[in-house]
Amino acid sequence: MTCAVLSIGTELTRGELVNSNAAWLFASLTDLGFDVSLGATVDDDEPRILRELERLAQTSRVIVCTGGLGPTTDDITTLAVANLLGVSLERDEASLEHIRRRLAKFGRTLTETNAKQADFPKGAEILANPVGTAPGFSVRIGTALAFFMPGVPREMKRMFEEQVVPRIRDLAPNDSYQIRLRTFGLPESTVGERLDGVAQAFPGITIGYRAHFPEIEVKVLARGATQAAARDLCERATLEVKQRLSDVIYGEADDTFAGVTGRLLRKKEYTLAVAESCTGGLVGHLLTREPGASDFLLVDVVTYANSAKTRLLGIDEEVIRGHGAVSSEVACAMAEGVKRVSGADVSLSLTGIAGPSGGSPEKPVGTVFIAVAGPSGVKVVERHFPGDRHQIQTLAAYVGLNLVRQMCGAPG
Amino acid sequence: MTCAVLSIGTELTRGELVNSNAAWLFASLTDLGFDVSLGATVDDDEPRILRELERLAQTSRVIVCTGGLGPTTDDITTLAVANLLGVSLERDEASLEHIRRRLAKFGRTLTETNAKQADFPKGAEILANPVGTAPGFSVRIGTALAFFMPGVPREMKRMFEEQVVPRIRDLAPNDSYQIRLRTFGLPESTVGERLDGVAQAFPGITIGYRAHFPEIEVKVLARGATQAAARDLCERATLEVKQRLSDVIYGEADDTFAGVTGRLLRKKEYTLAVAESCTGGLVGHLLTREPGASDFLLVDVVTYANSAKTRLLGIDEEVIRGHGAVSSEVACAMAEGVKRVSGADVSLSLTGIAGPSGGSPEKPVGTVFIAVAGPSGVKVVERHFPGDRHQIQTLAAYVGLNLVRQMCGAPG
Numbered sequence: 104m105t106c107a108v109l110s111i112g113t114e115l116t117r118g119e120l121v122n123s124n125a126a127w128l129f130a131s132l133t134d135l136g137f138d139v140s141l142g143a144t145v146d147d148d149e150p151r152i153l154r155e156l157e158r159l160a161q162t163s164r165v166i167v168c169t170g171g172l173g174p175t176t177d178d179i180t181t182l183a184v185a186n187l188l189g190v191s192l193e194r195d196e197a198s199l200e201h202i203r204r205r206l207a208k209f210g211r212t213l214t215e216t217n218a219k220q221a222d223f224p225k226g227a228e229i230l231a232n233p234v235g236t237a238p239g240f241s242v243r244i245g246t247a248l249a250f251f252m253p254g255v256p257r258e259m260k261r262m263f264e265e266q267v268v269p270r271i272r273d274l275a276p277n278d279s280y281q282i283r284l285r286t287f288g289l290p291e292s293t294v295g296e297r298l299d300g301v302a303q304a305f306p307g308i309t310i311g312y313r314a315h316f317p318e319i320e321v322k323v324l325a326r327g328a329t330q331a332a333a334r335d336l337c338e339r340a341t342l343e344v345k346q347r348l349s350d351v352i353y354g355e356a357d358d359t360f361a362g363v364t365g366r367l368l369r370k371k372e373y374t375l376a377v378a379e380s381c382t383g384g385l386v387g388h389l390l391t392r393e394p395g396a397s398d399f400l401l402v403d404v405v406t407y408a409n410s411a412k413t414r415l416l417g418i419d420e421e422v423i424r425g426h427g428a429v430s431s432e433v434a435c436a437m438a439e440g441v442k443r444v445s446g447a448d449v450s451l452s453l454t455g456i457a458g459p460s461g462g463s464p465e466k467p468v469g470t471v472f473i474a475v476a477g478p479s480g481v482k483v484v485e486r487h488f489p490g491d492r493h494q495i496q497t498l499a500a501y502v503g504l505n506l507v508r509q510m511c512g513a514p515g
Numbered sequence: 516m517t518c519a520v521l522s523i524g525t526e527l528t529r530g531e532l533v534n535s536n537a538a539w540l541f542a543s544l545t546d547l548g549f550d551v552s553l554g555a556t557v558d559d560d561e562p563r564i565l566r567e568l569e570r571l572a573q574t575s576r577v578i579v580c581t582g583g584l585g586p587t588t589d590d591i592t593t594l595a596v597a598n599l600l601g602v603s604l605e606r607d608e609a610s611l612e613h614i615r616r617r618l619a620k621f622g623r624t625l626t627e628t629n630a631k632q633a634d635f636p637k638g639a640e641i642l643a644n645p646v647g648t649a650p651g652f653s654v655r656i657g658t659a660l661a662f663f664m665p666g667v668p669r670e671m672k673r674m675f676e677e678q679v680v681p682r683i684r685d686l687a688p689n690d691s692y693q694i695r696l697r698t699f700g701l702p703e704s705t706v707g708e709r710l711d712g713v714a715q716a717f718p719g720i721t722i723g724y725r726a727h728f729p730e731i732e733v734k735v736l737a738r739g740a741t742q743a744a745a746r747d748l749c750e751r752a753t754l755e756v757k758q759r760l761s762d763v764i765y766g767e768a769d770d771t772f773a774g775v776t777g778r779l780l781r782k783k784e785y786t787l788a789v790a791e792s793c794t795g796g797l798v799g800h801l802l803t804r805e806p807g808a809s810d811f812l813l814v815d816v817v818t819y820a821n822s823a824k825t826r827l828l829g830i831d832e833e834v835i836r837g838h839g840a841v842s843s844e845v846a847c848a849m850a851e852g853v854k855r856v857s858g859a860d861v862s863l864s865l866t867g868i869a870g871p872s873g874g875s876p877e878k879p880v881g882t883v884f885i886a887v888a889g890p891s892g893v894k895v896v897e898r899h900f901p902g903d904r905h906q907i908q909t910l911a912a913y914v915g916l917n918l919v920r921q922m923c924g925a926p927g
Contacts, residue, residue: 108556116551118542119723119734123533125556130530139528140563142556144520144537151552158570290621292586292628292648302588312587313526314667322531374820383803384796387817391795394871394904402823404816405799408786411814411857415827445823459806489620491646491669492806 106137107163109155111170111180112254113146124169124256131263136275136330137165147171152183160247165271167263170254172237174216180251184242185224192222195229198238205236230266234258239266248274280333282341284321285358287501288351294319297347305340307333316494317501318360321348350514361389364504367511368399368449373477375507376447377403378416378437380428381455381471385500401445406437416440427466429454431483434472438483442476449477449510451503455488457495471499475506482506518549519575521567523582523592524666525558536581536668542725543675545736548687549577559583564595572659577683579675582666584649586628592663596654597636604634607641610650617648642678646670651678660686692745694753696733697770699913700763706731709759717752719745728906729913730772733760762926773801776916779923780811780861785889787919788859789815790828790849792840793867793883797912813857818849828852839878841866843895846884850895854888861889861922863915869907883911887918894918 108128114120125142132139143159145151152171159166171180185192199221203213220237223229230239230250235258241250250267252259286294291314298321302308311322323344325337345352354363368375377386377400387403390396406412409423418436426432437452455471462468467487474483484506488498505513520540526532537554544551555571557563564583571578583592597604611633615625632649635641642651642662647670653662662679664671698706703726710733714720723734735753739745757764766775780787789798789812799815802808818824821835830848838844849864867883874880879899886895896918900910917925 110554114723115538116541116554117545117723118538118540118551119725121533121535121538126527126530126533128530129528133529139530140558140560141567142522142528144554144556146552148552155553290623292626293623295587296626296628309589311525311589312585313531314585316667316669376823377817379799383808383812384791384799384815384817385803387791387796388800391797391817391819392905392908396795397819400817401820402816402818402827403796404814404827405789405796405803405812406814407803407809408813408857411788414856414858415814415816444826445820446826493804496804 105141105163106132106139106165106167107141107143107159108132108139109159109166109168110142110144110254111147111152111168113177115144115170116146124254124259127256127260128167128169128263132165132167135268135272136277136279138276147177147179149179149183149186152180153187156184156187156244156249160244160249163247165274166244166247166249167267168249168251169259172220172239172251172253174220174236181222181224181240184249184251187244188224188242190225193225194218195221195223195238198223198229201231201238202236230262232258232262233265234261241270277330278328278333279324279326280330280337281322281324282337283356284323284341284344284348284352285354285360286319286321286348286351287317287353287360287505289319289348291319294321294348294351298344301340301343301347304343305336307336308340310344317498353508353513359389359393360501360504362393364508364511365390365393365396365399367508367513369395371511373399373448373511374401374446375399376401376441376445376450378441378450378452379403379405380407380412380437380453381457382453382496382500382503383407383457385496386451386453386503389500389504401447402441404441412437412440416444429456429466429470429472431472431474431485434474434483435476435481438474438476438481449475449507451475451507453499453503455495455499457492457499459492469495471495473499473503473506475503475510477510517553517575518544518551518577518579519553519555519571520544520551521571521578521580522554522556523559523564523580525589527556527582528558536666536671539668539672540579540581540675544579546693547680547684548689548691559589559591561591561595561598564592565599568596568599568656568661572656572661575659577686578656578659578661579679580661580663581671584632584651584663584665586632586648593634593636593652596639596661596663599656600636600654602637605637606630607633607635607650610635610641613643613650614648642674644670644674645677646673653682689742690740690745691736691738692742692749693734693736694749695768696735696753696756696760696764697766697772698731698733698760698763699729699765699772699917701731703731706733706760706763710756713752713755713759716755717748719748720752722756729910765920765925771805772913772916774805776920776923777802777805777808777811779920779925781807783923785811785860785923786813786858787811788813788853788857788862790853790862790864791815791817792819792824792849792865793869794865794908794912794915795819797908798863798865798915801912801916813859814853816853824849824852828856841868841878841882841884843884843886843897846886846895847888847893850886850888850893861887861919863887863919865911865915867907867911869904869911871904881907883907885911885915885918887915887922889922
């Protein structure tokens with residue numbers, strides 16, 4: 104059973120709006136167990152809307168459409184559908200009353216422009232819109248069941264859940280199960296090589312990858328005779344995947360790297376202090392983007408200027424002068440300094456050259472020194488990261504958090 | 516001349532990713548003067564990729580595709596194109612060398628999995644990828660010119676601008692001109708109301724809006740007999756728009772809010788120190804995401820724990836105990852403290868409750884105190900932001916940067 108999503112609107116094909124509706128519908132249909140293989144976006148142009156609907160109806164059993172149901176002249180979806188089916192538009196009195204009452208609530212009276220939203224292709228099933236003016240509708244196009252909803256996300260989502268889901272739920276095969284694993288530390292190609300042969304060893308398994316810099320997400324998707332069989336297959340294959348990637352898997356599903364690091368710190372009852380330079384607050388931002396960082400994070404001092412390193416962290420000016428601000432000596436002094444001034448159990452420091460300028464032959468752009476100080480002393484690493492400023496900052500932050508994870512007992 | 520955008524990837528049709536690439540390409544092609552009427556999204560399935568390409572080639576003169584050029588087995592775009600054209604894949608030695616060198620930079624050696632990314636349909640024109648492994652390519656499909664680029668946004672955008680634009684620019688009707696203005700401080704509907712009637716007063720002008728939280732971008736698009744006429748019309752309409760939105764426009768085109776703030780600080784030759792709490796390093800991250808922040812930013816102290824506020828900024832424990840860490844008194848003490856310990860000319864502090872927990876009836880989630888200290892004293896504001904944790908943090912950071920802008924003489 105395949106499904107397609109059709110998004111209608113010139114604001115979409117002009118790029119004035121990111122099509123988050125489509126992603127939401129794709130995800131919802133996938134969660135229901137459908138195999139969604141196709142999406143289309145088309146401007147408010149009748150011949151093109153017709154052509155897209157005809158085409159999608161040939162390959163999909165369910166078509167979910169959004170947009171073009173508004174009151175203005177550029178909203179022509181309803182008329183296009185009537186023309187496609189060769190039927191006339193008919194005004195629905197109940198919908199007209201709904202629109203009239205809704206407008207009255209906002210102190211407005213019904214005009215012919217609004218009344219147009221109560222017109223539907225003859226024979227269409229009407230889909231209530233409890234949170235907006237325009238109702239949706241459903242028709243058959245050939246063997247396909249097509250649903251038309253407003254483009255306003257809030258109205259669309261409510262209508263989909265209340266009106267569309269009950270009408271299509273039983274059509275989904277419901278024979279798949281997926282586990283998502285999150286990794287950091289290997290490039291996509293190496294992750295792929297490590298998993299060579301897993302799909303072959305477990306028939307019914309598909310392995311998917313998604314790069315979200317600097318992470319690679321591994322998706323283990325199983326299809327089986329029943330969902331229970333799919334789940335069992337998925338779990339067995341995932342065991343194999345976990346063994347092959349044990350050193351780089353840090354979490355599952357919606358885990359984040361900083362969130363998992365925080366969890367480990369909490370478990371160990373360690374407090375953390377951070378001193379950043381080239382990463383400019385990114386480590387702190389990653390850690391505090393999620394709730395609960397106040398359980399362990401005492402302070403993040405972004406000492407951009409050398410004077411700040413001296414004044415706030417008590418680093419000897421001579422050390423900075425002698426070794427340069429980007430050096431293992433200064434990284435260590437920053438980690439020890441922020442640990443001392445904050446009283447934290449563990450501290451992390453990063454100093455480097457994120458570029459684009461500031462590099463030298465000895466210390467090119469991408470050079471970063473990262474130090475971790477903990478109960479068992481200080482560890483410092485020198486790394487040379489490739490990429491642009493944003494990538495260097497991100498990689499440095501991740502490697503720093505990874506050192507904290509390891510200090511808390513994580514593998515890798 | 517019509518254009519189509521094809522997005523390839525099962526992660527898209529499963530809704531795991533919002534297709535921001537397509538919106539970016541739609542907007543870029545529109546900006547170039549193309550009439551973009553159609554977009555399609557398809558999973559990593561060869562027959563379906565073939566069918567979409569064939570279909571789009573019948574109605575579009577330019578097809579821009581993203582995704583499916585990665586090294587793993589689910590990346591099959593290149594092979595699909597070769598099969599569509601009935602040609603074999605040929606390995607390109609120059610691309611292979613590029614990939615080899617790029618991998619070497621990361622300390623890795625070339626494997627057959629990577630080498631696959633140097634295979635192209637025979638006769639294809641290769642599109643360089645200076646910021647990633649996979650080059651793109653271009654072929655003719657019937658009368659259509661088709662471009663294939665990686666799905667990684669950073670690589671795709673660079674390749675589009677450097678490789679695709681020069682190849683298609685002359686195909687656009689070239690009768691339009693657009694100016695983009697960046698605003699912060701008003702909701703989209705209010706921005707729209709303020710600009711009521713501008714399009715009518717300047718025939719040929721279309722006003723578009725793009726919300727990118729918490730900013731609203733206003734696009735003034737002009738079409739004319741020639742591009743010079745369009746430009747003249749656009750500039751006249753933009754003057755009117757600027758007058759109506761003078762208090763909320765902070766920049767144009769690709770300006771960023773933090774970048775503009777930094778520019779003002781540099782112009783005034785002010786150094787800046789930041790003390791954050793609820794924003795957790797976001798202000799520092801926004802300021803240092805771009806090069807050159809070291810010109811003015813001395814330090815950003817993220818004092819998450821009260822002890823850090825006392826130990827690093829010298830805030831009296833009594834003040835925190837008496838007024839609470841989230842109070843105008845503590846915000847002022849943080850701003851004054853970080854200014855004193857860093858020796859900066861201007862300082863910014865933020866303390867608040869980003870949620871989801873930690874709120875109280877007196878100080879609900881979203882309460883944030885923001886203080887700015889400068890040559891002419893301290894200013895503190897209390898704000899109550901709506902939304903979730905991420906939105907509260909972002910709004911607080913923007914309002915804080917805005918206070919710094921105003922201290923440097925910006926309007927608003």
